[in-house]
Amino acid sequence: MAQDSPTSAPVTLHELRTRLREAGAGPLHEHRILRLWSNALPRESGRRLPSTFFPASLLAAMPDIEAQLASLASIHTVEKAEDGSERLLIALNDGQTVESVLLPRGGLCVSSQVGCAVGCRFCMTGRDGLLRQVGSAEIVAQVALARARRSVRKIVFMGMGEPAHNLDNVIEAIELLGTAGGIGHKNLVFSTVGDPRVFDRLLQASVRPALAVSLHTTKIDLRAELLPRAARLTPEQLVDAAERYARTTGYPIQYQWTLLDGVNDGNDEIEGLVSLLSGKYGVLNLIPFNVVADTPYGRPSWERCRQMAAQLHRRGILTKLRNSAGQDVEGGCGQLRARATQAGELPLRRAARGRAISIATAAS
Numbered sequence: 001m002a003q004d005s006p007t008s009a010p011v012t013l014h015e016l017r018t019r020l021r022e023a024g025a026g027p028l029h030e031h032r033i034l035r036l037w038s039n040a041l042p043r044e045s046g047r048r049l050p051s052t053f054f055p056a057s058l059l060a061a062m063p064d065i066e067a068q069l070a071s072l073a074s075i076h077t078v079e080k081a082e083d084g085s086e087r088l089l090i091a092l093n094d095g096q097t098v099e100s101v102l103l104p105r106g107g108l109c110v111s112s113q114v115g116c117a118v119g120c121r122f123c124m125t126g127r128d129g130l131l132r133q134v135g136s137a138e139i140v141a142q143v144a145l146a147r148a149r150r151s152v153r154k155i156v157f158m159g160m161g162e163p164a165h166n167l168d169n170v171i172e173a174i175e176l177l178g179t180a181g182g183i184g185h186k187n188l189v190f191s192t193v194g195d196p197r198v199f200d201r202l203l204q205a206s207v208r209p210a211l212a213v214s215l216h217t218t219k220i221d222l223r224a225e226l227l228p229r230a231a232r233l234t235p236e237q238l239v240d241a242a243e244r245y246a247r248t249t250g251y252p253i254q255y256q257w258t259l260l261d262g263v264n265d266g267n268d269e270i271e272g273l274v275s276l277l278s279g280k281y282g283v284l285n286l287i288p289f290n291v292v293a294d295t296p297y298g299r300p301s302w303e304r305c306r307q308m309a310a311q312l313h314r315r316g317i318l319t320k321l322r323n324s325a326g327q328d329v330e331g332g333c334g335q336l337r338a339r340a341t342q343a344g345e346l347p348l349r350r351a352a353r354g355r356a357i358s359i360a361t362a363a364s
């Protein structure tokens, strides 16, 4: 499992906590600062003013600490979709960018890596491989930026990157978001292609998220072709591990299935799904492919998607047909970043540390 960034050391919550303690913060002070930041609340919120609550050493350090928090990430571009979602291109402080998507009804999709090593054939994010990990503080910074725009009650790790390949940072962010961040634990959704170690690690975490498993096919060979560098678990092994997680946590698994025309939308897959998922504690989400240029894949007709969902439903598989949010702004993950990179606005590779790109905050 990839744990180390190939090129940089992203900022972690552990480092932020150490800095707060060195400045004289006790546990209550630390909690208050992290709560206000992760909820995008002003410094004076709460019953007691900072001047009567914080020790003098911490008060003196606060301007620097707040500047550090603000410098972790900023909004580069905003694209609004007709369904109410907003796709944010977020600039990190070394010039790299990730996408976050504000979803209708209080959801937020965040990124856990810049790029991704799994290299799924249908996903824009996988094309450049892994550029770097997103630090736990940078994950929470995405939430703080989003909450400054509107209320967020649910967070899904379905943006750029494979969270199982950045597990320490993702778990640290989840533990903060599920405590000081005020998000209900089952409203934190960890989306993964699956890795043998991820299930046990998540069960040991003090905040256990709900799990989405990107399955996409019931066929071993096709899965290896579509997800070339995913861990080599058979679909049965993956579903068995997910089922244990669901039964232990009490949260149903969300099985993700990106529908590709003529590839995984046939009757053979319906049969495979019936034998794989019957009796399992989960729901199957069919998501028609969001077309990515230069891939051999197409989006099945809406009628075919609807038929497949209806057939599965009739066969006892709880199935939902979904459209990914924000399709009219090229909703596929990684596409906003790719356009900005192609337009020469953003570096494809990591910028030298400390060299910030110019931030053009777009229409909001």
Ligand SMILES: C[S@@+](CC[C@H](N)C(=O)[O-])C[C@H]1O[C@@H](n2cnc3c(N)ncnc32)[C@H](O)[C@@H]1O
Binding pocket: 122, 123, 124, 125, 157, 158, 159, 160, 161, 162, 163, 191, 192, 193, 212, 213, 214, 256, 257, 258, 287, 288, 289, 290, 291, 292, 324, 332, 333
């Ligand atoms: C971008 S991934 C991030 C989380 C994790 N790496 C995973 O694969 O579950 C989130 C979901 O987006 C889906 N996805 C990626 N590219 C897509 C596209 N072009 N159209 C529809 N879904 C896509 C993936 O299959 C996955 O289920």
Ligand code: SF4
Binding pocket: 116, 117, 118, 119, 120, 123, 124, 125, 126, 159, 160, 161, 162, 193
């Ligand atoms: S779908 Fe997920 S695992 Fe696959 S390349 Fe995209 S981000 Fe990575």
